Each structure stands twice: as structure tokens, then as C-alpha cells.
Amino acid sequence: MDACDVLIVGGGPAGSSCAWKLRDSGLDVVVLDKQHFPRDKICGGWITPAVLSELEIDSRDYAHGRVFQRITGFRTGCIGGQMIDTKYDETVSYGIRRREFDEYLLRRSGARLLEGVNLTTLERRDGAWVANGALRARLVVGAGGHFCPVARLTGAKSHGEQAVVAQEAEFEMDENQRAGCAVSPEVPELYFCSDLKGYGWCFRKQNFLNIGLGRMDPHRLSEHVSSFLRFLNSAGRLNFELPHALPGHAYLLYGSSTRNIADDGMLLIGDAAGLAYSQSGEGIRPAIESGLLAAKAILGAQGRYSREVLEGYRALLAQRFGASEHWATRLGRHLPSRLIQALGKRLLGMRWFASDVVVHRWFLHAGEPALER
Numbered sequence: 001m002d003a004c005d006v007l008i009v010g011g012g013p014a015g016s017s018c019a020w021k022l023r024d025s026g027l028d029v030v031v032l033d034k035q036h037f038p039r040d041k042i043c044g045g046w047i048t049p050a051v052l053s054e055l056e057i058d059s060r061d062y063a064h065g066r067v068f069q070r071i072t073g074f075r076t077g078c079i080g081g082q083m084i085d086t087k088y089d090e091t092v093s094y095g096i097r098r099r100e101f102d103e104y105l106l107r108r109s110g111a112r113l114l115e116g117v118n119l120t121t122l123e124r125r126d127g128a129w130v131a132n133g134a135l136r137a138r139l140v141v142g143a144g145g146h147f148c149p150v151a152r153l154t155g156a157k158s159h160g161e162q163a164v165v166a167q168e169a170e171f172e173m174d175e176n177q178r179a180g181c182a183v184s185p186e187v188p189e190l191y192f193c194s195d196l197k198g199y200g201w202c203f204r205k206q207n208f209l210n211i212g213l214g215r216m217d218p219h220r221l222s223e224h225v226s227s228f229l230r231f232l233n234s235a236g237r238l239n240f241e242l243p244h245a246l247p248g249h250a251y252l253l254y255g256s257s258t259r260n261i262a263d264d265g266m267l268l269i270g271d272a273a274g275l276a277y278s279q280s281g282e283g284i285r286p287a288i289e290s291g292l293l294a295a296k297a298i299l300g301a302q303g304r305y306s307r308e309v310l311e312g313y314r315a316l317l318a319q320r321f322g323a324s325e326h327w328a329t330r331l332g333r334h335l336p337s338r339l340i341q342a343l344g345k346r347l348l349g350m351r352w353f354a355s356d357v358v359v360h361r362w363f364l365h366a367g368e369p370a371l372e373r
């Protein structure tokens, strides 16, 4: 039987960041993923600058041969309503393609990689885990995304979880499509649904276009997506035929998960732990930060992987992301939906609110510095 110290299940941003942080620790780290990289991942591919500094990514090195779109502003508003441009004199975000970004992070993580291996069983034997009956590990890190098998096999229940559901398409535009695309690559467009339960986006990354819509309500998602795509055509933002059916995925916002993120010999990170920012749905940065914090907790545990010792990870997460969900989300659940709609529409139409609150605070988390190395 093969053996390792730390088995990370899932080679997305959470798993590869955790492995990268452990690269010089002397621990034998394996990252197992059911897919071969590069692989596609349903995602907008918008990242904030903290991600680059936390992972010590040299942007010039990364941009070589990969899509790397600088973003200097956002256009926000309600679908069909007045749009407001918030512009900056500097780069405030980037657009990447997940098939490129995730492979880059995984290959430089320094871990042993097991690609194309689906985790199907996880058994506890003599104080260690045995994965697929073939790989023994003292510690397992669940980084398998929303449907993470580690979370499921160690007892997480999806019942009662209120997930964000989203559909998205990304494709390279041909010459005609590029000519018919009114969206500026430096200024992605965000269109909030009238009931404020989600938003659609239109995001040009060099010659690639990423369009999609996510909602906190699973009902009639495809109808919302279709009507958003029709709107983009009728408003003249995209003057070419758009795909009819978009693939979908789900994930949890911070504060909405009841999953047990730390137990004997087990930690959950990234979407497996349900950590995306509640106002924007940004999940890549929390996934990376949780991977780095999990690595810190693992190093601090010095080989003692009991639940009591690993509880330190829970404390690190609470310190970083707050003890519970955001007050605005909590408040939103108690206000009548008509009031939210009326208030939201008015606020989103006000320049200060769109710029200072929505873009600056909620989307860019401008007041929150990157994790210290």
C-alpha cells in the first residue's frame, strides 16, 4: 500500500495552495484529483490582487502564454436599470482562465500528484485514513469543492444548506463576435437581479468572453439565465448569438455551511468548507487563504493530528473571515422582499453606494490586506 503524511483531495486553488505552503516542510504530501490537468472549471475567473501576493505569483511570469486580463473598474446596476461605472487609476483585479490558473498552481505546488483518480472510499484504520483501499495517510485535507467526497464520506449533510447556484459559459470570440462585443476588457459588467437574490456578469478577458448568472435561490435558474442573455443582446452589449444552455455548478457562502471542518485527522478547505464571500460570491481568494491557513495549522500540529489540535484551524478561519455570516446577509433574511427590492434598486442607482459599498467594499474587499506570509 502507498503511504503519505498528508493527502489533499482536490487540486483546485484550495488544495494546491495548501500543498504549496507545505512544500518545504519535509512532509510527504500527495494531491489527488479525479481529473487530469489542465481541466475546465465553471467559474468567472475574476481574482483580486491579494491572491497573487499571498501565493507569491510573479504576474509577468504568469502572463507568459496565458490569459491575464487587468481590470481597472466595474460597471454595476440592476438588469435593465441605469449602470454606474466605477473606475480606478490602478489595476484592482485580474481575469484568468481557470484551466490555466489551476494547472499553474498545481504544477508548482511541489506535491506528488495523482491525477485522474476519483476518491470513492475513505476508511479510518489504526489512527490513519485509507483512501480507495490503496493509499494510507495520517491526515486528509478535503479540497474537493462543493461536492467534496471527504466532506461527504466524513458525514457532511447537504440537507438544509442554502447554496448559490450558478450557470456560466466561457469561449474564445471569433472576429465577428469581438466586433459585436461592447464590453470593455478592463471593466467587467455586473447586473443585479431585480429581487437582489443574485447577479449576472459579462466579463471579457482578452479574446475570451465569460458570461453567467448566479442566485441564492435555486428556483427557475435557467429562466433567469435565459432572460439575462436576451437582455445582453437587446441592450446591445453583445451583438451575436449566445449559447442557449449554460453548464451550472453550486457553492456555499461563508456562514451558510454546517459542515464539520476539523476532526480527527481531517480538515476541509475552500468550497468543501463553504467559504465564499457572502456579498460577492468570490470563492477563489477564500479557497486559497483557507488552504494556507490549513497548512499553518498542520505545521503547528507537529504530527499530532487529533481533533483537539486541529481545532486551531477553525480558530484561524474565524479570525480571518469573522465568526459568522455578514450582517447584511442576516438582515436581508428578515426584511420583506419588496422592501429589499425597492431599497436595493435605489441604492444601486446611487454612485456613492455602487462605488464605495458594492465595488470597493463588497467586491474588492479593499480594506482587507492580503494574509501575512
Ligand SMILES: Cc1cc2nc3c(=O)[nH]c(=O)nc-3n(C[C@H](O)[C@H](O)[C@H](O)COP(=O)(O)OP(=O)(O)OC[C@H]3O[C@@H](n4cnc5c(N)ncnc54)[C@H](O)[C@@H]3O)c2cc1C
Pocket: 009, 010, 011, 012, 013, 014, 015, 032, 033, 034, 035, 041, 042, 043, 044, 045, 046, 047, 117, 118, 119, 120, 143, 144, 145, 146, 147, 148, 149, 166, 167, 168, 212, 214, 248, 249, 250, 251, 269, 270, 271, 272, 276, 281, 282, 283, 284, 285, 287
Ligand atoms: C459559475 C461560477 C462562477 C464563479 N466565479 C468566480 C469568480 O469569478 N471569482 C471567484 O473568486 N470565485 C468564483 N466562483 C467560486 C469559485 O469557483 C470557487 O469558490 C473555487 O473554485 C473554490 O476552489 P476549491 O479549490 O475549493 O474547489 P474547486 O475549484 O471546485 O476544486 C475542487 C477539485 O476537486 C476535485 N474533485 C472533486 N471530487 C473529487 C473526487 N471524488 N476525487 C478526486 N478529486 C475530486 C475536482 O476535480 C476539482 O479539481 C464561481 C463559482 C461558480 C459556480
